[in-house]
Amino acid sequence: MTEHSTVDVLISGAGATGLTMAIELARRGISFRLIEKLDDPFRGSRGKGIQPRTQEVFEDLGILDRIVALGGFYPRQREYNDDGSFTESDAMLREEPTPAEPYRLPLMVPQFLTEAAMRERLIELGHRPEFGCELINFEQDETGVTARLKSRSGEETIRVRWLVGADGGRSFVRHALGIGFPGKTLGVRAIVADVVLTGLDRDAWHRFGEGDMQRQIALCPLAGTELFQIQGPIPLEGEIDLSAAGLTALVSERTGRDDIHVHSVSWASAFNMNARLADRYRLGRVFLVGDAAHTHPPTGGQGLNTSVQDAYNLGWKLAAVAAGAPDALLDSYEEERRPIAAAMLGLATKLLDALKRDDIKRGREVHQLDIGYPASSFALEKPERHGGLLAGDRAPDAPLTGAAGQPIRLFDLIKGAHWTLLGYEVEQATTPPRPGLHIHRVGRRGDVIDESGHFRDAYAPASGDWVLVRPDGYVGAIVSSRDAWALEAYLDKVGLGPAAARS
Incomplete structure (x- = not known):
């Protein structure tokens, strides 16, 4: 060893x-x-x-x-009725x-x-x-x-x-x-299999027997591949044949069609659903x-x-x-x-x-866009905000214009391993620069300009506010210029304190 x-x-x-x-x-x-x-x-x-x-x-x-x-x-989902007719709908909110x-x-x-x-x-x-x-x-x-x-x-x-x-x-x-x-086992056992098959076109997510946990089966074309994914509930007990022949038979039994043939299986699994x-x-x-x-x-x-x-x-x-x-x-x-x-x-x-x-x-x-950490011990507001964007929320994107005239997204400023400090209509930086912190002034005399008001709409800042965005794209702190001391204390708490500013 x-x-x-x-x-x-x-x-x-x-x-x-x-x-x-x-x-x-x-x-x-x-x-x-x-x-x-x-x-x-x-x-x-x-x-x-x-x-x-x-x-x-x-x-x-x-x-x-x-x-x-x-x-x-x-793709759109296509739900087949027993007589072979079908209806189509969006699988996802568009x-x-x-x-x-x-x-x-x-x-x-x-x-x-x-x-x-x-x-x-x-x-x-x-x-x-x-x-x-x-x-x-x-x-x-x-x-x-x-x-x-x-x-x-x-x-x-x-x-x-x-x-x-x-x-x-x-x-x-x-x-x-x-x-x-x-947690619990949810009383549902299912198969999922990535297969090559013929008999279905690739412009729809084909669904049969919807709502019937004994007959239900779905066949979805996998984007970026020649494969389909087969999904469906199966009995809680017993062996399931996950070979090409076994899956062809299962598909035929549940769809009532004999023209869908599974030719090869690249991966397949039978599993019990859990929530733990x-x-x-x-x-x-x-x-x-x-x-x-x-x-x-x-x-x-x-x-x-x-x-x-x-x-x-x-x-x-x-x-x-x-x-x-x-x-x-x-x-x-x-x-x-x-x-x-x-x-x-x-x-x-x-x-x-x-x-x-x-x-x-x-x-x-x-979509997980509304997930945030407003109750986190690393969410700071000075003064406390009521409504609009809060500390702990996901930092929204916004189209901006650089002072030199080129378009730039706020996400471009945030992107990377650093923290980002955004001052809205501030006269000057109240926080000295330090490694790991990028400071931008948003406003008429700033290095980025909110010409279309998208930053203002998304962040609802008051003039003089500072918004600190964490490295993972969530708002860590929103403080007014008169509360700059609180911002310094926060930066110290995350390892960007006075020593970092002096280095």
């Missing part, structure tokens, strides 16, 4: 959640290892919906355009983009394509996952975690400052910590993210999105504390993210009940 030197973070699990965490750490120069016990990347499309808020996250990570190019939008919300439609991108784009981005940043490497034991103390890894080349022991369990619903990390995972939430997200120097902390039924397309945003929330905080910010910043991860998962579990379960009644409508509530 070999012993290796310290890195800051060990990430166990290289799915979408672990990859998000790795990208966040890589672009901040934090040392880490990303390990995955599987020998190869996941080949399935279990999580195929990319919600609008996750699209904003992916834009910040530098991968949105390539992910859009890999996938597409959801809303036009606005200046504040540039992405309003869920994307369909098979999970294996999303993760491939994320690995490509990670390689650009100088890192890659270690496949065939498994975490088999760990112990923690006050200063770090000692972890034992097993790979094809043998066993090794490494020392890290923090361990992140991104290792799925059966999480070894969660089990080893003894953290409870209460870990009792806690942190124990000492070990954290749970993604499915290790919460499992959802697939209705509503919330699982992958909630998981990516867990890592997006924790990643910058780990980096900040690694650079000297107070440890309390890490406590805010569970404080902010666990209530979100609880709400998403309720939503996904509600949508599953609606699916059983053939009354499912996926509206704005699945």
Whole structure:
């Protein structure tokens, strides 16, 4: 057994959640290892919906355009009646983009394509996952975690400052910590399979037997591939034939058609739907993210999105504390993210009940644009605001004009690993510059001009207000110029205090 030197973070699990965490750490120069016990990347499309808020996250990570190019939008759903007639409807709420919300439609991108784009981005940043490497034991103390890894080349022991369990619903990390995972099995067992088939066109999401949990089956063309995804409930007990022949027979039985033929299966799974939430997200120097902390039924397309945003929330905080910010910043991860998962579990379960009644409508509530952290201990308002944008809310986008005359989006100013401080109609900066903080003055004599009033409409600032946007695109603080002392105290709390200003 070999012993290796310290890195800051060990990430166990290289799915979408672990990859998000790795990208966040890589672009901040934090040392880490990303390990995955599987020998190869996941080949399935279990999580195929990319919600609008996750699209904003992916834009910040530098991968949105390539992910859009890999996938597409959801087709209309075509519900067939027993006589072969059908009706068509939108599967998703269709809303036009606005200046504040540039992405309003869920994307369909098979999970294996999303993760491939994320690995490509990670390689650009100088890192890659270690496949065939498994975490088999760990112990923690006050200063770090000692972890034992097993790979094809043998066993090794490494020392890290923090361990992140991104290792799925059966999480070894969660089990080893003894953290409870209460919830319920929802009494629904289902199949999901990515297949090559003939007999259906690719311009619709074909749905048969809606509302009948014995006969229901859906066949959806997977954007960016030649595949269809088959989904349907199955009996709670018994073996299911997931071969091409077995799936062809199941489709024929449920559709009443003999012209739909499955020719090959690239990935298939039979699973019981669960709704579970870990009792806690942190124990000492070990954290749970993604499915290790919460499992959802697939209705509503919330699982992958909630998981990516867990890592997006924790990643910058780990980096900040690694650079000297107070440890309390890490406590805010569970404080902010666990209530979100609880709400998403309720939503996904509600949508599953609606699916059983053939009354499912996926509206704005699945887009995750309204998620925020207004109750967070890292949300500050001076003076307190009533209505409009609040500290803890998602920071809206806004088209602006640079002082030199070129158009610029607010998201372009926010994008990256830094904090962003926006002064509205301020005379001068009341906060000195410091590493990790970008300061912009919005107004007639500022470096960016709100010509069309979109910033004013979205943020509802008073003249002289300062809006501090966190690295994850949420509003950390809104303070008036006369309360600049409170802003300095806040910056000190997140590791951007007077010492950073002097450096």
